[in-house]
Amino acid sequence: MMRTYPYSHAANAVKERQIWDVLRAYRQSAQRIANDQWKSLFITGSMEKDGSICPADHIISKRYLQTCQRQVVGVLKSWLSNRKNDFRMLVIHSSLWKDKTEDGERLRIQLLFINKHGLWFKDRVVMRKEVIPAHVMRLARNLFRRLMNKHNKPSFRHVGMALDAKVARVEAPNKAHSAEFPYWLTLATLNPRKPIHIPLHENPYALAADGDEKAFVQINVRRGTAIAGQLGALDIARIKESAPVFSLERPRPQIVDTLGIDVGLRTLVATSMGELLGRNLIDRLSRLDAQISRLAAERQRQRLPVHSRRYDTLVNRMRSFLKNEIGRVLNGLFARVHPAKVVIESLDFRSPDLSRRLNRLVQNFGRTWFRQKLDMLSEEYGFLVEEVHAAYSSQTCKSCDYVAKNNRSSQSKFHCRFCGRKAHADPNGAEVIRQRRSLPEYAPWRSKRQILQATVGRFLKRWTGRLSGMQVNSALRLVVEGNPYFADHRAAIWPGNTTTD
Ligand SMILES: [Zn+2]
Numbered sequence: 001m002m003r004t005y006p007y008s009h010a011a012n013a014v015k016e017r018q019i020w021d022v023l024r025a026y027r028q029s030a031q032r033i034a035n036d037q038w039k040s041l042f043i044t045g046s047m048e049k050d051g052s053i054c055p056a057d058h059i060i061s062k063r064y065l066q067t068c069q070r071q072v073v074g075v076l077k078s079w080l081s082n083r084k085n086d087f088r089m090l091v092i093h094s095s096l097w098k099d100k101t102e103d104g105e106r107l108r109i110q111l112l113f114i115n116k117h118g119l120w121f122k123d124r125v126v127m128r129k130e131v132i133p134a135h136v137m138r139l140a141r142n143l144f145r146r147l148m149n150k151h152n153k154p155s156f157r158h159v160g161m162a163l164d165a166k167v168a169r170v171e172a173p174n175k176a177h178s179a180e181f182p183y184w185l186t187l188a189t190l191n192p193r194k195p196i197h198i199p200l201h202e203n204p205y206a207l208a209a210d211g212d213e214k215a216f217v218q219i220n221v222r223r224g225t226a227i228a229g230q231l232g233a234l235d236i237a238r239i240k241e242s243a244p245v246f247s248l249e250r251p252r253p254q255i256v257d258t259l260g261i262d263v264g265l266r267t268l269v270a271t272s273m274g275e276l277l278g279r280n281l282i283d284r285l286s287r288l289d290a291q292i293s294r295l296a297a298e299r300q301r302q303r304l305p306v307h308s309r310r311y312d313t314l315v316n317r318m319r320s321f322l323k324n325e326i327g328r329v330l331n332g333l334f335a336r337v338h339p340a341k342v343v344i345e346s347l348d349f350r351s352p353d354l355s356r357r358l359n360r361l362v363q364n365f366g367r368t369w370f371r372q373k374l375d376m377l378s379e380e381y382g383f384l385v386e387e388v389h390a391a392y393s394s395q396t397c398k399s400c401d402y403v404a405k406n407n408r409s410s411q412s413k414f415h416c417r418f419c420g421r422k423a424h425a426d427p428n429g430a431e432v433i434r435q436r437r438s439l440p441e442y443a444p445w446r447s448k449r450q451i452l453q454a455t456v457g458r459f460l461k462r463w464t465g466r467l468s469g470m471q472v473n474s475a476l477r478l479v480v481e482g483n484p485y486f487a488d489h490r491a492a493i494w495p496g497n498t499t500t501d
Pocket of ligand 1 (some may be wrong): 008061397398399400401402416418419421
């Protein structure tokens with residue numbers, strides 16, 4: 001596992017400005033390289049980690065360009081691997097591909113083959129000694145493009161630098177350095193053969209941690225410090241590859257296979273591991289809602305247009321509040337938990353407690369931003385994101401699969417009427433969402449009716465044997481018999497022998 005350790009530095013203002021010059025040029029180059037890599041993908045069908053770059057288009061040196069290109073391609077490939085997963089889910093689970101004929105089956109296999117090997121934009125692909133026909137290639141290309149367009153491509157405008165030894169080296173002080181500092185960073189600048197030397201203080205956590213120093217140096221702008229036209233504070237960090245690390249700084253992230261996430265406005269995020277994050281958003285939003293609604297009503301009464309400076313200020317305040325909360329909660333979560341896959345419901349930020357106006361605002365903005373933030377983190381940490389249908393997840397028991405309206409006894413309480421389990425409602429929902437992963441019957445494009453059928457079906461598959469043997473008046477049987485969701489199934493479970501006639 002890789003960990004980064006920040007080292008506080010003692011660069012003077014002149015050197016700091018030189019680093020900023022490099023950083024700005026580096027970001028420009030990164031964006032340009034990314035554009036070239038997209039072009040390369042669309043034209044030749046692949047990206048090139050070590051492709052040749054024309055130095056005339058760039059300010060930074062050739063050696064910087066090489067390290068920059070590796071970083072950019074790494075980020076783009078991780079983004080593409082998420083789209084690859086979207087593609088696979090689409091082909092396996094979408095009703096578009098229900099065709100069970102031999103032709104339908106072959107088409108599916110060909111599409112999955114193209115996707116698995118990342119050949120969407122190749123002209124000619126051979127599978128098992130046969131050339132895949134042009135119309136299939138075209139279909140794969142169009143599908144993949146459509147999935148790509150649904151997500152923002154990674155931007156490099158604010159990227160930090162991940163530098164290898166060609167341009168940045170950390171060493172013990174030599175004769176030319178002051179021995180007061182334990183390390184010196186030698187960093188290439190925009191001036192050829194004029195590197196700068198930056199003294200670094202010790203980081204006790206890095207010193208205490210086992211593991212091999214990697215020959216990588218990261219230079220990032222500290223979050224929130226580059227404001228109002230100011231240059232932000234620069235963080236210099238080294239990377240250590242380690243076996244299990246003991247760190248005082250913060251606990252080691254927990255590695256999990258699949259993490260289910262339930263998103264809402266009362267609790268912003270509940271996880272299948274039982275965490276509740278970002279609580280009571282709704283209180284602050286309700287207050288803003290009241291202010292916005294009052295203002296809008298007042299202006300309408302005076303026959304003025306609703307939009308005004310004051311109105312926009314309030315709306316912006318709501319947006320930045322939501323944006324900050326989403327950022328804070330998700331950053332914190334993925335610093336602690338490293339999943340291979342995240343399963344989320346199709347996002348819905350509506351709440352019956354807010355006005356229609358604010359629901360619309362929150363819905364449009366919150367959804368977009370949440371998904372963007374999650375995509376950004378999925379690139380950073382390399383996890384996959386899968387969306388599943390959310391219907392009835394809050395009414396379904398994660399332990400026994402029983403679904404009933406009255407399982408949800410209040411906004412926050414879950415009480416299963418079949419197995420009796422009591423829990424907080426949100427983590428239960430998150431776990432149900434997690435369990436829905438990779439199941440075609442819970443794909444986001446299903447109807448609510450289909451989701452209910454699938455959920456009832458799952459429960460019955462598991463419990464019918466037990467149910468059919470129950471006495472006419474047994475309490476559990478009465479519970480299921482009285483549940484309208486099971487109305488269509490009573491006769492099948494208890495043929496010719498029902499209590500409700
Ligand atoms: Zn239950």
